[in-house]
Amino acid sequence: MRPLLPPRSPSRAAPAPIPPGWEITSAEVTHSLARTFQNAAGDDGDALAAVYARLFVWDLDLRRDLQRGDKVDVAWRKDGRGDIEVIAARLHSGKLGRTVAAYRWQAPGDAFTSYWQEDGTEVPFRLKEAPLQDYEQITSLLKDRPSHAGMDFKTPVGTPVLSPRPGKITRVNWNWAANGNCVEVQYADGGLAKFLHLSENRVEEGTAVNAGDVIALSGNTGRSTAPHLHYQVEKGGKVVDPLDYHGTVRRRVEGASLQALMQETSRMDAILGQALASR
Template sequence: MRPPLPTLGPQPKKSPLGPVIGLSLLLGLCTGGVWWWKHRPASSPSADAGDAPEKAGAEDPAKAGALAATPSSTNPDVPPLAPTTVDPVPATPPPGAVPAVPGELSRATIRVEGPLETAVVAAAGAAVGPALAQVVTRTLVWWVDVPGDIRRGDTLDVLYEVRSNEEPLVHAVRFSSGKTGQTHRAYRFQAASDKNARYYLPSGEELELRLVNSPLDDYEQVTSLLRDGRKHKGVDFKTPVGTPVKAPFTGIVRRKNWGFRFNGNCIDLEEVGGKRRHALFLHLDELPRSLKVGDRIAVGSVLGRTGNSGRSFAPHLHYQLEAANERILDPYENHRTYRRSLPASQRAAFETEMRRQEGLLGATAMAGSGGAGN
């Protein structure tokens, strides 16, 4: 390496001002950076983990709802996030209503201003309202078509009981109908001679019509009709597994156990002579091996027994009538019907229970409604 050449002439003196200025600038930059870090905006991309719940909530409403229940762990002074959706339906009965307690009787006072279920939910709360609306409909269908005959301004008073893991049990219904101009009433009562409690009119007659030559001699309740707004093709009878199912007319067995996934054990009985109607019985218990396609069955003979097979969520019988061209027929328009009355020995007990339930229902929800009720 070659040595540096010597500097000729006198050398200038170095000034200390340059290093001082440089050091001052460096200190100024550091101070400014620290101030910016402490006062940075909350929306900065480099914000801390306290923003994570808000971002997650914006992307996923379900997660935001879950996070709303937990205060921020990074900053206890920040309130929890509000849910991204608001449920317009009250989860509990409105102020003044008696909360529904399992095993105890509750009352719902309902005024219809739109869909029936919406009105029931608004009165009874979101927890019980939807199921209660379905159960109440089973009584209303014997007075009016649902939902077609339900009108704005109709009122309902319902006495019901909440049960664990079961649908609500309705004890009494009072329905003031703009369609009929009457106040209809029904009360649940079990006669000493009956296996099941049933709903009775103030007259002592059963609320439900019975079919002459019915497929069942007895059952707990009709849970679905063609006119209940569900677009159901048959009548559902709630009854325990093993209840005898009888032929409503003399006929020939045309099919058995078709579409098992939905129908379960089932029978198609074609009427001999006459209108050549078809009676379909679905969700049966296992059919007897002796029953074969082509067998002739006399009216009133036992075909099989009720079950819970196929697409069925509780033991019941689905009874469906069809014309020869497969047009759906209403059993309550094709059978002769009647209402059974309480025996005289049970009338006093029923009237006592009716007065008790009427007292629990309280004053009618719509003053001035006419009619003695039926």
Template sequence: MKRLQGADIFRRRRKPTTIIVADGDDIRYFTVRPWLAAVAGTALTVAAVGYLAATAYLVMRDDLIGSAMARQARLQQAYEDRISALRAQVDRVTSRQLLDQQLMQRKVGELIERQERLSERHGQLVPVLERTGGPSGEEIPVPSPRPDIRADGDGFQLDEMVTGTTYAAVTSSRMPWPIRGISQETEVTKADRTFAAIDHSLRDIEAEQIERVETLAEEVYRTAETIADALGSAGISVADGYGEEDVGGPLIAPAANAGFKEKVRELDEALQRLDELKQTARRIPIANPLPGAAVTSGFGLRRDPILRRPAHHSGVDFRARRGASIQATGAGTVVTAGWNGGYGRMVEVDHGGSITTRYAHLSKILVKPGDKVDAGAVIGQAGSSGRSTGPHLHYEVRHNGTAVNPLKYISAGRRIVEYL
């Protein structure tokens, strides 16, 4: 039974394919085994597929090469466009930085010029103020010394990135790629704020200088007017110098700095006027010859102490103890020093301007003719020489040889003594 099953299995095996080729009486046959047929079929399929692929490649090769070249051209064009855009951006940033640098240079130059002008103004004011020994130049605001800086500064250097022949001026921090615009804008904004603060400070100093000059001019004018009024009340004619009659000239627009110069010129004129008045006041006998002494007999009509009848008194009598120091009431030159009739021992001082003073009834004379004396200089001692009833000082002031009331001069001196 087993043997029959095995024989049946072998009978089921597929017989190999036989190919018979007959050519007349010549007959040939080939036996084709299954695996050989499979190999041949596979080889044929592979050859067919290769042939078709080669044919397709030959047909489509030009299109593929053209497409690749077009794609490469597009990529190159896009790259060149990007490079051009970046270069244009660099040029814009470079131009903006150069313009900003030029702007900062101009602003720094203007600020330095204004600072130097303010310093020059301060230099002009100091000698003017020192003439009278009044307010010192330190009270006039002056800008701090100019620092040694340049507009380009140490923070600017040449950029290593070049576009054509233009170099970018950048800050000390390297400019990354792409171009850094925000931080550069911030630096410019900071610089603008700094310049604005400096400009505001210089404007304040300039305004304060002008205001201070105006204040000083007003004070000088007020002082000069007080001295002139006091001298006028004493009968001393002083030219005011402030009149605006008989003036004229073409109308010319003032210069940019004319306001300050005009203020300084006005202050200088006021100081010159004040100097003249002070010199006049120091020359005129306005001091008290015997400070603290009481007046016992005034100027003008009175009863004569000896004859007991009305008489003109050409001076003022001061009560004084014998030997009291008598002072010159103004600067001048001694013209008389000796005995002079009813005056007794007398000293006469010429103060210029046709004004003289007489100091009579002295017990002792301490000067001689020709001596130069200053206001307050001791010229003698009180006594009772000459036509006198007791120790006292007879003091006279004469203008053009005519006796005037000495108390007017003394009163004027009290008003202006603090200004001299």
């Protein structure tokens, strides 16, 4: 039986109660990440492993870098669609010789939550020149699967889509069945960018655009199962990774924002600690 928990807000040392609706999964890695989560979370294991690996993809390739004896802790729940939503995740990594963590938190001024480390560093990298000012999360990277040529950004229908670089609109709405409303921009350096599944185009073929100009609103048209923007770049007829093409930055928060973040991470650690204590 689980002991009664103090109702007060916890310190790092005192485990906190697990809020209703949350699941805590903690496990020691025995085989692959997928097997570890299948054993620990049953039917939800595969989905949880995928979401977990995505969180740490910026620093680690968990197919290669995970070691027997590593420990994983995740606090998660299912959203209204049944998708797994991770609230906090930790990995005690033998390879790195330390614990890495990702905490869901909304930075002041941001429209959406993201994942952050305790030291104020955002976990996901951002494009230096991006097609969206803000988005919920990146749901697909080029390296995820060779059959998918772009980066996917989860974002509500109607989010302004910007041209990250100056160029000229070369096509709109080709192959509608697959792409839905779509816009193609030829950048000045020869790069060819495609923006797919839009709700509305704001430009016509032949229009010149500057960096930051709104060219469309994001949507869920064509072969798309949830609102998102598919952003693809080609150069010399070959698909290139937008992360390489545009370059990346990693944001940091400081001062009062960092204090707020640290308060949240210690609250999460206390919740994850509760799971460990009751194991």
